[in-house]
Amino acid sequence: MAEKTTARGGGVWAAADLVTPMAIRVAATLRLADHIIDGTRTTAALAEVLRADQDVLGRLLEHLVAAGVLSSTGAGTYDVTDMGRYLCDGQPEGMRSVLDIEGAIGHAELSLVHLLHTVRTGEPAYPQQYGLGFWDDLSANDARAESFDVLMGARLAVHAPAVAEGYPWGRLRHLIDVGGGDGSMLITILQSHPELQGTVIDLPGPARRAGKAIAAAGLDHRANAVTGSFFDELPAGADGYLLSSILHNWNDAAAAQIMRRCADAASTTGSVFVVDYFNDQNAQTEGDLRMLCYFGGRQHTPEQLSELAGSAGLGIASILPAGRMSIVELRAPR
Structure with missing residues (x-):
C-alpha cells in the first residue's frame, strides 16, 4: 500500500x-x-x-x-x-494590470513584506518600503497615479452593474459620485436609470477622464464631472452622495472627515451611500490588511461604518446586497 x-x-x-x-x-x-x-x-x-x-x-x-x-x-x-x-x-478582471509590479497596486503589494512593522507599530508599511506614503508617491509619479485611476475604474466597472440594480436610484433626482474616478460607476447607474442626473467630483486627472467618458457614453446632457476634493466642501443640494470604495483608503480621522463633508452637503434631505465589501469575509480580512499596509486604512464592518457615520450625525437606513458588494444608505435624523 x-x-x-x-x-x-x-x-x-x-x-x-x-x-x-x-x-x-x-x-x-x-x-x-x-x-x-x-x-x-x-x-x-x-x-x-x-x-x-x-x-x-x-x-x-x-x-x-x-x-x-x-x-x-x-x-x-x-x-x-x-x-x-x-x-x-x-481580460475582464484585469489581473495583469493588478499584478504588475510597476503599476500602482502591484507596487503597493510589495510593501506587505513589512507587515511585521505594521503589526508592531500600527503604522502603514508603504513608507517603510518606499520612504514616502502611498498618496505622496502617487502625487510624485504621474504614470503610477494614472495606473491607479485606471485600475480603480476597471474594478468598479466590474461591480457597477450589480450596484446599479441593487438600489432604486431612479427615486433620486441627482446623484453625486464623490471621488468617482473615471466615472465608470456613475455611468452604469445612469444608463440603468434614465431619469437620474449625476455628477462626478474628483481631482483634475480623474475628473478630465470622467468628463470624456460621460460624453462618450452620450450622457453629457444629464451628467458632468467637476474638479474637487472630498476633504473640501462639497456641492450641497443633491439628494444622493455616493462613496464607492473610498473610505477604506484612509485612516479613521480622514475617513471621518470625508463622511462629515458628505453629511454636510446632504444635510437633512439627502442620503449618503457607501458601497464596499461588507459581507464578503475573504475581501474583508485580506482587504483590511492591504488597506492597513498601503495607507493605514481600514476595511469597515457595518458596525464600524455605523460608528463612523454616527460621528457625522448619520445613521444606517438600509443595507442592500449588490453582488459581492453592499450598498449602505446613511441619513441624518428626519
Whole structure:
C-alpha cells in the first residue's frame, strides 16, 4: 500500500509561499502571456524581446510551468494555460494590470513584506518600503497615479452593474459620485436609470477622464464631472452622495472627515451611500490588511461604518446586497 503524502507543513508552506506569487507577478509585469500568445514562444526569443537574462528567464518559465501558468511544448518552448490567459491584457478582471509590479497596486503589494512593522507599530508599511506614503508617491509619479485611476475604474466597472440594480436610484433626482474616478460607476447607474442626473467630483486627472467618458457614453446632457476634493466642501443640494470604495483608503480621522463633508452637503434631505465589501469575509480580512499596509486604512464592518457615520450625525437606513458588494444608505435624523 502506497504511503499517503501530505502537503508540507499541513499546507502552511504552500499558503506562505512567496516564490510562486512573485514569479506570477513578474510574468504579469513582463507581459509574458501576451508575448507567448502573439507567437514569441521560446526562451531565447522571449529573452531578446524582453531584454532579459536568458538563463534566469528560462528558470522562471520552468517554474511557471510547474505552477500551471504555462505549459511546455518542447525544449525551451512554451504555451499559455487557461489560468495563464488571465495574465493577458484585455481580460475582464484585469489581473495583469493588478499584478504588475510597476503599476500602482502591484507596487503597493510589495510593501506587505513589512507587515511585521505594521503589526508592531500600527503604522502603514508603504513608507517603510518606499520612504514616502502611498498618496505622496502617487502625487510624485504621474504614470503610477494614472495606473491607479485606471485600475480603480476597471474594478468598479466590474461591480457597477450589480450596484446599479441593487438600489432604486431612479427615486433620486441627482446623484453625486464623490471621488468617482473615471466615472465608470456613475455611468452604469445612469444608463440603468434614465431619469437620474449625476455628477462626478474628483481631482483634475480623474475628473478630465470622467468628463470624456460621460460624453462618450452620450450622457453629457444629464451628467458632468467637476474638479474637487472630498476633504473640501462639497456641492450641497443633491439628494444622493455616493462613496464607492473610498473610505477604506484612509485612516479613521480622514475617513471621518470625508463622511462629515458628505453629511454636510446632504444635510437633512439627502442620503449618503457607501458601497464596499461588507459581507464578503475573504475581501474583508485580506482587504483590511492591504488597506492597513498601503495607507493605514481600514476595511469597515457595518458596525464600524455605523460608528463612523454616527460621528457625522448619520445613521444606517438600509443595507442592500449588490453582488459581492453592499450598498449602505446613511441619513441624518428626519
